Amino acid sequence: MADPRLPAPPAEPLPTSAVATERIARASRVRTLLPSMSGKLLTGLVIVGVIVLFGLVAPAFVQDPRDSGNPALLPPGPDHLLGTTKLGYDVFAQLAWGTQGSLFVGLVAGVVSLLLAVVFGVLAGYFGGVLDEILTLLTNIMLVIPGLPLVMVIAAYVQHTEGLGPLARSSFLVALVLGITGWAGSAVVLRATARSLRTRDYVAASRVAGERPLRIIFVEILPNLVPLLAAQLIFGVIFAVLGEAGLSYLGLGPTGSITLGTMLNDAQTGQAVGSGAWWWFVPPGAVIALLGAGLSLINFAIDEIVNPKLRLAPQAARRQRKARRAGRGIADDGAFA
Amino acid sequence: MTTREPVGEPGLEARRLVRDYRIRSGLRTSTLHAVADVSFTIRPGRTIALVGESGSGKSTVARILSRLETTTSGGVLLDGVAAPMRGAALERYRSRVQLVFQDPFASLNPFHTILHHIERPLRIHNPRMSASEVRSRAHELLERVQLTPSSRYADRRPHELSGGQRQRVAIARALAPGATYIVADEPVSMLDVSIRLGVLNLLAELQRSEGLGVLYITHDLATARHFSDEILVMYRGEIVERGDADTVILNPQHAYTRTLLDAAADPDRLGRLREEVRRSQ
Numbered sequence: 001m002a003d004p005r006l007p008a009p010p011a012e013p014l015p016t017s018a019v020a021t022e023r024i025a026r027a028s029r030v031r032t033l034l035p036s037m038s039g040k041l042l043t044g045l046v047i048v049g050v051i052v053l054f055g056l057v058a059p060a061f062v063q064d065p066r067d068s069g070n071p072a073l074l075p076p077g078p079d080h081l082l083g084t085t086k087l088g089y090d091v092f093a094q095l096a097w098g099t100q101g102s103l104f105v106g107l108v109a110g111v112v113s114l115l116l117a118v119v120f121g122v123l124a125g126y127f128g129g130v131l132d133e134i135l136t137l138l139t140n141i142m143l144v145i146p147g148l149p150l151v152m153v154i155a156a157y158v159q160h161t162e163g164l165g166p167l168a169r170s171s172f173l174v175a176l177v178l179g180i181t182g183w184a185g186s187a188v189v190l191r192a193t194a195r196s197l198r199t200r201d202y203v204a205a206s207r208v209a210g211e212r213p214l215r216i217i218f219v220e221i222l223p224n225l226v227p228l229l230a231a232q233l234i235f236g237v238i239f240a241v242l243g244e245a246g247l248s249y250l251g252l253g254p255t256g257s258i259t260l261g262t263m264l265n266d267a268q269t270g271q272a273v274g275s276g277a278w279w280w281f282v283p284p285g286a287v288i289a290l291l292g293a294g295l296s297l298i299n300f301a302i303d304e305i306v307n308p309k310l311r312l313a314p315q316a317a318r319r320q321r322k323a324r325r326a327g328r329g330i331a332d333d334g335a336f337a
Numbered sequence: 338m339t340t341r342e343p344v345g346e347p348g349l350e351a352r353r354l355v356r357d358y359r360i361r362s363g364l365r366t367s368t369l370h371a372v373a374d375v376s377f378t379i380r381p382g383r384t385i386a387l388v389g390e391s392g393s394g395k396s397t398v399a400r401i402l403s404r405l406e407t408t409t410s411g412g413v414l415l416d417g418v419a420a421p422m423r424g425a426a427l428e429r430y431r432s433r434v435q436l437v438f439q440d441p442f443a444s445l446n447p448f449h450t451i452l453h454h455i456e457r458p459l460r461i462h463n464p465r466m467s468a469s470e471v472r473s474r475a476h477e478l479l480e481r482v483q484l485t486p487s488s489r490y491a492d493r494r495p496h497e498l499s500g501g502q503r504q505r506v507a508i509a510r511a512l513a514p515g516a517t518y519i520v521a522d523e524p525v526s527m528l529d530v531s532i533r534l535g536v537l538n539l540l541a542e543l544q545r546s547e548g549l550g551v552l553y554i555t556h557d558l559a560t561a562r563h564f565s566d567e568i569l570v571m572y573r574g575e576i577v578e579r580g581d582a583d584t585v586i587l588n589p590q591h592a593y594t595r596t597l598l599d600a601a602a603d604p605d606r607l608g609r610l611r612e613e614v615r616r617s618q
Contacts, residue, residue, distance in 0.1 A: 201443035208403050208436045209458040209510065210428050270384040 112179025125194025
């Protein structure tokens, strides 16, 4: 222990070895729960972080996004960083509010679809039997109905329902519609995993201990699904952001609020492409693409936690290449490790 | 429970247990008799060993006794009362009969701390116990299974413990509800040979001091003889031989028991064989 190269011990009393190991153990426990910092994860986090920060902070500093007092169709310049639209709206202000709106839709829809996926997938997988048959039937029906047309029908229907008032064309309602239609894929994945987890000894052990089924699901099984749930949530957010853009582009979006999709719709109806006003439709498109890419990168990083084989695959491939170059006889069948 | 009988002699009785599994292959179905007419009674303070090869139905018996598996016919009786499959009666049954799983690497939830595994059964079976009482009881139980000092293990997660330590946690969990009957399903088969004895000695010591009735399921005849009073030999779902531990080992009647005994490594026999070979040369 007493290494002469080490600096003098600190003035505070040295922790006993037991306390020290305990502290190290606790730190490593926290670390094992976090994804390892890979290039993918870092890139994804930076991209998503910048966009989220932009959506949260920028709306406070930009001018009114519906201020038509500006000159129309100005190209980007010092007064209007990203130019103006045909109606004289500032594109940068619209982009700030639109990003916030799209993120809101994505988050709400992602959470709603995750909750539905947990209810349908985990309950079906854990209980099995008749309940499983019913829930799986519903999931499969949702899965085979083409997504966007269904969303369009529901969106068109709820927006013409009397008595909803301003809610009818709000982004919240669109998010709900997207959430209700987007859970089936996740439910299939969660069902399969729950089916495999329910046969684990520790689940049987908690049954023997006397735990109730719902407590087993939420306390014993769900925590072990956290990485999977996070991946499904991110998948749901991507689906909802893209879905909202698609809906809005078709004119079925939340016309009461500003989102990236409504910006694209405005650009399309204002013939931005025809008039060469690229600054009108490129920024919202780019933010959508970047957000999707960033979230996907985070998702891949989570996949590597769930399936450590993926994490080792590049290293294993590199090792094999190296070995082959070195001429040492390592099996050429591509088997890892 | 319409079949409630007057409370009989204390004991956990398996009465004519039968468990069939239907196996479907294509359109044909066949029946697998996993357990065929198995009867025995575990008395408090006694250990019964259930010996047999893999697939002989030992684990199915364990799962039936711990009510994880239903029976095709026959039943389990605790002190002469039929064991239920659900409800509050099942909870009471479980506070008396507990199972120690074979694989300590699978039977503890990797997400939860050791303390959680001990506290939950305590809470479930003592709903009126205060949180601090539950905690101190849990620490007591950890000390009881020789995980000392208990504070060193309580906040750890299963993956930080060795196999033997995990199996001790599993034993503490089985004791937590106040069980008087323990079904130990090959409790040491997944452990290193060097620590098996420690875990078995712990079980034996607990059995003596708490007067537990233990069903020790194993395929190891040597430990079965050493740790139990009675041995049941199970083969293809049936009990082919039963009797006093020494009698079964020293004077096996059934051909299968003899095969099992011959399969076990016996240093004395090996020495005799070596001697014979030397003499013949």
